Amino acid sequence: MLVDRVRMFILSLPLMFLLLLAGCGGGGGDPGTPPTAPPAAITGSLQVSITALPAGVNGAVRVTGPNNFSQDLTSTQLLANLAPGSYSVAASTVTLGNATYTPTPATQSVVVAAGATATATVAYAGANLSLALSDIGPTFTSPTFVTAPAGDDRLFVVERRGVIRVVRNGAVLAQAWLDISANVFTGGEGGLLSMAFDPNFASNGYFYVYYTDLAQNIVVERYGSSPTPNVADPTSALTILRVAHPQFNNHFGGLVAFGPDGMLYAGLGDGGGAGDPFGNAQNLNVLLGKLLRVDVRTATSGQPYTIPSTNPYLTQAGRRPEIWAAGLRNPWRYAFDGEQLYIADVGQAAREEVNLASSSQAGLNYGWDILEGTACYEASTCDRSGLTLPVFEYEHGANDVNGCSITGGYVYRGTAIPELAGRYFYSDYCRGYIKSFFASGAGIVEQRDWNLTGAGQVVSFGRDGAGELYVVSAGGRVFKLVRGSGG
Structure with a gap:
């Protein structure tokens, strides 16, 4: 008799209340809003390393690329927020005093991809110029x-x-x-x-x-x-x-x-x-x-x-x-x-x-x-x-x-x-x-x-x-x- 009364009470509850009870039941619960995926990267970076120059001697490197990008570098530098594409790294000879420093390679092409860091290395070698x-x-x-x-x-x-x-x-x-x-x-x-x-x-x-x-x-x-x-x-x-x-x-x-x-x-x-x-x-x-x-x-x-x-x-x-x-x-x-x-x-x-x-x-x-x-x-x-x-x-x-x-x-x-x-x-x-x-x-x-x-x-x-x-x-x-x- 008591069982029948409980059954009748439950059947009389509003549908929304029943849904809330189900949500509060044991086990998995509500997973909530799924996390948003991070936006895809639209720029990349280029690490230009200028090596083998003695202290106090600056390199002479020019980087050019998409969207009329152009920047002169005298030492190692990370170039960030670059548009994807092909970049030219051109290095010039440096003369100081009796010494001349020649870059290798003199020119190189580097592809920068979105979300990645490309690298380019310019190595100078010194010699006396007469x-x-x-x-x-x-x-x-x-x-x-x-x-x-x-x-x-x-x-x-x-x-x-x-x-x-x-x-x-x-x-x-x-x-x-x-x-x-x-x-x-x-x-x-x-x-x-x-x-x-x-x-x-x-x-x-x-x-x-x-x-x-x-x-x-x-x-x-x-x-x-x-x-x-x-x-x-x-x-x-x-x-x-x-x-x-x-x-x-x-x-x-x-x-x-x-x-x-x-x-x-x-x-x-x-x-x-x-x-x-x-x-x-x-x-x-x-x-x-x-x-x-x-x-x-x-x-x-x-x-x-x-x-x-x-x-x-x-x-x-x-x-x-x-x-x-x-x-x-x-x-x-x-x-x-x-x-x-x-x-x-x-x-x-x-x-x-x-x-x-x-x-x-x-x-x-x-x-x-x-x-x-x-x-x-x-x-x-x-x-x-x-x-x-x-x-x-x-x-x-x-x-x-x-x-x-x-x-x-x-x-x-x-x-x-x-x-x-x-x-x-x-x-x-x-x-x-x-x-x-x-x-x-x-x-x-x-x-x-x-x-x-x-x-x-x-x-x-x-x-x-x-x-x-x-x-x-x-x-x-x-x-x-x-x-x-x-x-």
């Missing part, structure tokens, strides 16, 4: 410059007297490329001082020369090639610039060159005399003491050049629109390296300097004759505001022990000695040494004297069609910079 001067053979008559069109196997040697010779396969061709000696003043520092090939020389045959004429004017002229191989057309002269320089026979400047923008540049001295007596370098209404920039792509006798729209004084009254930079004493040699411009400006009596700026920076004033290098010229104090100071300078020292007249060169970008990549080479006319430095974000580093003898007084540097460097001696010899027997 350089030598290889005499290209003949003695020239007062050479001032050597150059060649990109990719051309010839070497063009500029002689001060007004003649350009061609060297091919180690021999000087009998006939000159150009002879304008009848038009050239060679007194003092004058003469035929440089030449530059048009960026489109292969198709238009144009080249440009920089010389002083019989009235001591600074002249830039364009010439063309002729149907005769290895001979220019002497009747094709088109005067681009003629700048009066009557008072003194020094500080003519001397270099004509094309920049990476395709514009023609010319570096003019301040007019000569000690201390810029006419104040030309700071006078924006005269062209002396300036770096000029003009567009010669549509040159005609009626309009030999136009002014690029980005020149700084294009629309300013009382300022010459051809001027790109001012405050130069005697920029005998300057050099473009990609988007960088190096200007070696010859000093007065105490300091030599190298200026460095982006080639797109217009209107810079390098300070002469307010400054000589970083020092005030003939004054205890001076106003440096608005002036661009050199990145590198050296004092002459007692009896010109360090030199007296800088001969600017080039940044090495050849392929024969890859360890030299990025090093700027220069000399001094009074000392004849061959030195270099590396311009980095941290400043001027890796200064080195290469202990090369035999060049004598170095008049100029030059480059051939492959980007290899040459040294021009006042003694008439031209040398190629090559790897030494110990390097």
Whole structure:
């Protein structure tokens, strides 16, 4: 009877209550919400190990990959949160002091997978690098410059007297490329001082020369090639610039060159005399003491050049629109390296300097004759505001022990000695040494004297069609910079 009553009570309970009772019964119970799986990884990592460099020496490794990724490394580093894909690890040679450290491998490709860490190892090996001067053979008559069109196997040697010779396969061709000696003043520092090939020389045959004429004017002229191989057309002269320089026979400047923008540049001295007596370098209404920039792509006798729209004084009254930079004493040699411009400006009596700026920076004033290098010229104090100071300078020292007249060169970008990549080479006319430095974000580093003898007084540097460097001696010899027997 009691059993029947209990059974009836249970049957009368609500269904929900019965479900709750079942859930609270012994055994397994409610398992709850199943755990959520972690999201799948969408990025990976790359461990780059840079080994075998001594303490204090930084590697030079660049990692590039998907989504325009690019990062430079100087030591071992883990790169995280990388998009999956193939990454390139490119290592460059490092030079410090007398030692050169070569990476192995120089380039490698590494695949980064999502959720994983890939690895790449760059091992450096050290060796002493030495350089030598290889005499290209003949003695020239007062050479001032050597150059060649990109990719051309010839070497063009500029002689001060007004003649350009061609060297091919180690021999000087009998006939000159150009002879304008009848038009050239060679007194003092004058003469035929440089030449530059048009960026489109292969198709238009144009080249440009920089010389002083019989009235001591600074002249830039364009010439063309002729149907005769290895001979220019002497009747094709088109005067681009003629700048009066009557008072003194020094500080003519001397270099004509094309920049990476395709514009023609010319570096003019301040007019000569000690201390810029006419104040030309700071006078924006005269062209002396300036770096000029003009567009010669549509040159005609009626309009030999136009002014690029980005020149700084294009629309300013009382300022010459051809001027790109001012405050130069005697920029005998300057050099473009990609988007960088190096200007070696010859000093007065105490300091030599190298200026460095982006080639797109217009209107810079390098300070002469307010400054000589970083020092005030003939004054205890001076106003440096608005002036661009050199990145590198050296004092002459007692009896010109360090030199007296800088001969600017080039940044090495050849392929024969890859360890030299990025090093700027220069000399001094009074000392004849061959030195270099590396311009980095941290400043001027890796200064080195290469202990090369035999060049004598170095008049100029030059480059051939492959980007290899040459040294021009006042003694008439031209040398190629090559790897030494110990390097």
